[in-house]
Amino acid sequence: MNILLLLLTLFSVKASSYSNFIGHGYTSCLNCHFNPFGGGPLNDYGRVVAATAIGSTLLVSKPVDEEKLAYMSGFLFRKPKQNWLRTQLNYRGFRVVRNPGSTENEEAKWINMQADARAVLKFGENDKFITVLNFGYAPLPTSVPEGTESSEWRSREHYVGYRFTPKFGLYAGLMDKVFGIKVIEHIAFSRVSPQVTQNDQTHGVTAHYIGESWEMGAQGFVGNLTQDEDLRMKGGSFTFEKTTFGIHRLGASIKSSENEYLKLLAYSVHARLNLKEGSAILTELGQTNKKPENTTDATTERFGLLQTYLRPWRGTYFLANIEYFNRDINQDDYTVRWGPGLQYFMGQRIELRFDLYNTRSFALKSSTRDSWMYLLQTHIWF
Amino acid sequence: MVLISLFLSLFMVSAGAASSGLKQAIKSKNYQQISDTYQKDMQKNYSREELIIISYSLRKLKFFRQDIKLNIRIINKHYSAKHKKLLNSIKRGDSIDGDDYPEALKVLYWNLFTSYGEIIKGYDEDSKLVEADNKYFTLFSKILSELEFREGKVDKYNDAIIAHRQYLTNKIFHFKKSWSLLYVSWQQDATLKSDSGEEAGLIVTNKGFCVGGDVGYENYLYHFYFDGCLLYGSGGVKNNDQDLIENYQQSNVPAYGIKAGPGASIIVSSSKSRIGIKLPMIYSVQKLTTPSDPGFSIDQDASLTFIGSLYSRWQFNKWYFQTEFGKYLKQEQTFWGLGIGKEF
Numbered sequence: 001m002n003i004l005l006l007l008l009t010l011f012s013v014k015a016s017s018y019s020n021f022i023g024h025g026y027t028s029c030l031n032c033h034f035n036p037f038g039g040g041p042l043n044d045y046g047r048v049v050a051a052t053a054i055g056s057t058l059l060v061s062k063p064v065d066e067e068k069l070a071y072m073s074g075f076l077f078r079k080p081k082q083n084w085l086r087t088q089l090n091y092r093g094f095r096v097v098r099n100p101g102s103t104e105n106e107e108a109k110w111i112n113m114q115a116d117a118r119a120v121l122k123f124g125e126n127d128k129f130i131t132v133l134n135f136g137y138a139p140l141p142t143s144v145p146e147g148t149e150s151s152e153w154r155s156r157e158h159y160v161g162y163r164f165t166p167k168f169g170l171y172a173g174l175m176d177k178v179f180g181i182k183v184i185e186h187i188a189f190s191r192v193s194p195q196v197t198q199n200d201q202t203h204g205v206t207a208h209y210i211g212e213s214w215e216m217g218a219q220g221f222v223g224n225l226t227q228d229e230d231l232r233m234k235g236g237s238f239t240f241e242k243t244t245f246g247i248h249r250l251g252a253s254i255k256s257s258e259n260e261y262l263k264l265l266a267y268s269v270h271a272r273l274n275l276k277e278g279s280a281i282l283t284e285l286g287q288t289n290k291k292p293e294n295t296t297d298a299t300t301e302r303f304g305l306l307q308t309y310l311r312p313w314r315g316t317y318f319l320a321n322i323e324y325f326n327r328d329i330n331q332d333d334y335t336v337r338w339g340p341g342l343q344y345f346m347g348q349r350i351e352l353r354f355d356l357y358n359t360r361s362f363a364l365k366s367s368t369r370d371s372w373m374y375l376l377q378t379h380i381w382f
Numbered sequence: 383m384v385l386i387s388l389f390l391s392l393f394m395v396s397a398g399a400a401s402s403g404l405k406q407a408i409k410s411k412n413y414q415q416i417s418d419t420y421q422k423d424m425q426k427n428y429s430r431e432e433l434i435i436i437s438y439s440l441r442k443l444k445f446f447r448q449d450i451k452l453n454i455r456i457i458n459k460h461y462s463a464k465h466k467k468l469l470n471s472i473k474r475g476d477s478i479d480g481d482d483y484p485e486a487l488k489v490l491y492w493n494l495f496t497s498y499g500e501i502i503k504g505y506d507e508d509s510k511l512v513e514a515d516n517k518y519f520t521l522f523s524k525i526l527s528e529l530e531f532r533e534g535k536v537d538k539y540n541d542a543i544i545a546h547r548q549y550l551t552n553k554i555f556h557f558k559k560s561w562s563l564l565y566v567s568w569q570q571d572a573t574l575k576s577d578s579g580e581e582a583g584l585i586v587t588n589k590g591f592c593v594g595g596d597v598g599y600e601n602y603l604y605h606f607y608f609d610g611c612l613l614y615g616s617g618g619v620k621n622n623d624q625d626l627i628e629n630y631q632q633s634n635v636p637a638y639g640i641k642a643g644p645g646a647s648i649i650v651s652s653s654k655s656r657i658g659i660k661l662p663m664i665y666s667v668q669k670l671t672t673p674s675d676p677g678f679s680i681d682q683d684a685s686l687t688f689i690g691s692l693y694s695r696w697q698f699n700k701w702y703f704q705t706e707f708g709k710y711l712k713q714e715q716t717f718w719g720l721g722i723g724k725e726f
Contacts (some may be wrong), residue, residue, distance in 0.1 A: 275696050277651040308705060310657045310694055312650040318657050320694055320705050322720065336567070338718050340692050340707050358716055360567065362587065364633055367620045369585050370716060
């Protein structure tokens with residue numbers, strides 16, 4: 001069981017957030033999500049934004065009535081009749097093809113990556129008190145031996161939150177860790193190395209403060225309580241973002257955690273640049289210091305992320321995902337993963353995505369051919 | 383028909399005074415017949431009502447220049463004194479009371495304003511003619527504003543014409559040039575051969591810089607260009623097939639060359655961010671050392687290769703950030719680069 005949970009932790013599935021929407025002028029995740037650090041259920045405003053600014057109008061009868069789109073953005077295509085409950089269903093699956101074109105090594109398969117049912121209870125002025133429940137499907141990693149008994153259905157997040165003022169809120173429960181840029185790519189080195197991927201949620205308490213031109217979060221956590229105690233990563237994290245030139249965000253994060261086997265210290269700086277009309281650049285550079293217990297060997301990993309988005313027309317985003325990873329900064333060898341991609345929001349509830357990944361290794365003592373992989377992803381939500 | 387009746391009543395003209403031919407034609411909306419009648423005898427001493435019917439028909443037929451002439455003719459013939467008074471008042475900067483001027487004259491000014499507007503809208507390229515027509519359009523816009531006639535509509539129409547003129551300006555292609563510096567990585571194939579005919583593939587992975595720039599033409603939507611840069615870098619190679627030769631390995635083998643080719647981009651935001659494709663060729667020179675083991679040689683593939691690449695660029699005023707990811711045509715290798723540039 002312990003090994004299984006460890007593997008689950010290492011096998012990231014996805015991060016559910018769109019930090020690149022800073023290109024639409026949304027600097028804070030709180031605009032569109034109940035979770036002030038993004039991911040999870042969208043709030044009413046977020047659903048309207050998805051319908052009227054993000055999704056294409058391909059499936060909409062012309063002329064486009066944006067007010068009608070906004071009205072239909074709610075669960076079951078209508079405006080909720082009450083204010084206290086919001087529900088959402090979410091599915092994401094993809095076809096992954098490794099070594100495409102190779103007659104010997106091509107591997108292709110479909111993975112149901114996520115199937116969530118979400119409920120949000122909200123009360124008070126400006127929804128100051130919220131309870132978020134998110135239960136769903138997470139596939140077992142392929143490395144898990146066949147016949148292993150473990151449920152693929154679990155709570156992805158459950159927490160309560162109270163905003164004492166519009167600027168300050170406290171949240172407690174199972175949530176994502178607060179660190180760096182929450183990009184969509186589930187295999188991003190900037191998420192895997194500091195252990196902040198989708199299945200790295202932790203029980204803890206999170207404070208969020210948003211000022212006029214800055215935003216910060218601090219989190220104390222005790223690990224995922226469904227894990228065996230020796231595996232739980234306990235610690236804290238802190239992230240800070242400052243708005244610059246009115247539209248961009250610069251930030252920094254630090255996270256310290258440990259369990260009985262590993263001490264981990266991660267830190268990074270990041271930038272999210274608004275290039276207007278949906279175009280954006282996200283970049284993050286950081287290091288993770290990993291020190292296994294009972295040894296003197298510590299390694300420091302270095303990761304870099306550069307993600308660029310261009311929006312030629314509504315609903316469509318061309319992106320380049322450029323990543324750097326050095327497993328040990330005392331060694332010269334490193335990896336660069338470069339991937340052009342296409343993200344298409346056919347409508348408010350349908351996202352299609354193509355990502356190509358080309359991975360190149362730079363090493364003094366070896367020279368290998370690049371590896372290739374592509375993903376065809378479908379994301380549907382109601 | 384209601385519209386026409388209203389139109390005529392605006393001028394308080396008795397329908398009975400119109401010539402029966404023109405009257406019948408406008409009732410049956412036969413604008414072409416009215417226009418033909420007018421073309422046959424343009425200098426005829428038409429009545430005011432006849433001129434109004436002709437003007438209306440010409441606008442319907444989109445003969446705006448002829449309509450302008452007619453409207454001016456009506457003004458000169460029937461409202462000359464008021465027109466001159468108004469122009470003089472505007473020139474002097476006097477305050478103008480719109481009630482001092484007849485509605486019919488204001489409608490004539492409106493016709494002139496919209497006819498010039500429609501002419502401007504008809505241009506699909508910027509030119510001196512646009513400028514000339516815009517001068518008159520602006521004049522009648524000012525007159526209507528001074529008379530406080532249909533102010534909301536005048537403002538809205540003005541905005542539409544300004545937007546169209548901006549569009550015409552934006553469409554013009556301008557010569558652009560820039561320099562750039564890219565951090566790049568590219569690969570090169572080679573083959574390790576033995577005298578006995580055995581072979582092992584080698585791949586050299588290079589990294590370095592490419593200094594150059596681009597020249598081309600750009601408007602608000604497209605950028606067509608030719609770009610080129612000088613490559614300099616180095617790479618390593620290792621024989622992974624240890625059966626053939628035990629250890630053939632080299633590090634930091636210098637490589638240099640050139641990358642050049644045409645490209646086209648579409649500009650997708652007001653900040654001039656763009657995405658496009660390039661079809662460059664790479665010519666690189668990199669000399670691998672022959673293995674020290676006797677009986678082995680290195681066969682390096684052609685150093686001239688062609689690439690299809692995706693290009694994207696984010697503009698920060700004159701400076702820009704760019705990325706390029708390309709695949710060699712009919713080969714497995716890739717080229718990528720990211721860097722900065724500056725327009726000058």
